[in-house]
Amino acid sequence: MQLNKDIQTNGSTSALLLQSDCCMQPFSVHNGECLQWLKSLPDKCCDIFTDPPYNVGKDYGVWNDAMPDEEYAAWISDVLTECKRVANVLIVYVPKKWNLLYWNVLGSEFQEIILPFRPAGAIRYGYSNQFNKLLTNAKPKCKKPVLNVWDNMPQPGLGFFFREETYDHPGYTSEAITKRAIMQLCVSDVIADPFTGTGTTAVAALDAGKKFIGSEINAEYVAIAEKRVQRFINAPKLF
Numbered sequence: 001m002q003l004n005k006d007i008q009t010n011g012s013t014s015a016l017l018l019q020s021d022c023c024m025q026p027f028s029v030h031n032g033e034c035l036q037w038l039k040s041l042p043d044k045c046c047d048i049f050t051d052p053p054y055n056v057g058k059d060y061g062v063w064n065d066a067m068p069d070e071e072y073a074a075w076i077s078d079v080l081t082e083c084k085r086v087a088n089v090l091i092v093y094v095p096k097k098w099n100l101l102y103w104n105v106l107g108s109e110f111q112e113i114i115l116p117f118r119p120a121g122a123i124r125y126g127y128s129n130q131f132n133k134l135l136t137n138a139k140p141k142c143k144k145p146v147l148n149v150w151d152n153m154p155q156p157g158l159g160f161f162f163r164e165e166t167y168d169h170p171g172y173t174s175e176a177i178t179k180r181a182i183m184q185l186c187v188s189d190v191i192a193d194p195f196t197g198t199g200t201t202a203v204a205a206l207d208a209g210k211k212f213i214g215s216e217i218n219a220e221y222v223a224i225a226e227k228r229v230q231r232f233i234n235a236p237k238l239f
Ligand SMILES: C[S@@+](CC[C@H](N)C(=O)[O-])C[C@H]1O[C@@H](n2cnc3c(N)ncnc32)[C@H](O)[C@@H]1O
Pocket: 032, 033, 034, 035, 051, 052, 053, 060, 063, 169, 171, 172, 173, 174, 194, 195, 196, 197, 198, 199, 200, 201, 215, 216, 217, 218, 221
């Protein structure tokens, strides 16, 4: 299976591919800035699962993750507005500092319904266990009230023997959480991630039998994502 690397700076290849989705490649990543790429996509063409940069000074190589707060707030508001326009279901990680901003931009139809449990190891802020938040407009697929979809979730820090490859990425996202969120909540055939990083969302989307499109500003991460996806595609499958 051939991977499709979208190297056009305006991201138009992804938009074209979406219009004829029967011929669409299973994986397409635009190496560039996400806002222009998102603007090239049609309304309600996919679902989005994403873990954005939080402007906390992480070293993403290319992107300045320590811009003035007002600049970050204006930029991420535009990105979230575009995500909401293009996605049927949108699932986004929320940093504590920007929780209210994200929620205000996305609107009250978004719920903090998913709080994956993350043992922090050392005590932080006086608490030994922490919760990460996702904001989503997804409706649970199951008709019964959903109490907890995070049982048996292998996560870094949980149990002595669990290790997850993080590809030396400073903001790596848990593959287990991503997979479960996509399986439980997504409805579209195409999953997008404007902040693809090492391709965690891509692997989770393909594992769920869906196609993936994304953007990533750092070419080194794009290369890791491509290798990771190729390895996933080539791996023997039981079913
Ligand atoms: C929190 S990480 C996402 C990690 C990813 N989910 C994974 O598991 O590898 C955020 C990513 O967004 C990328 N990024 C930052 N600003 C960007 C922008 N304006 N456009 C596209 N990608 C960007 C960074 O290079 C980084 O890889």
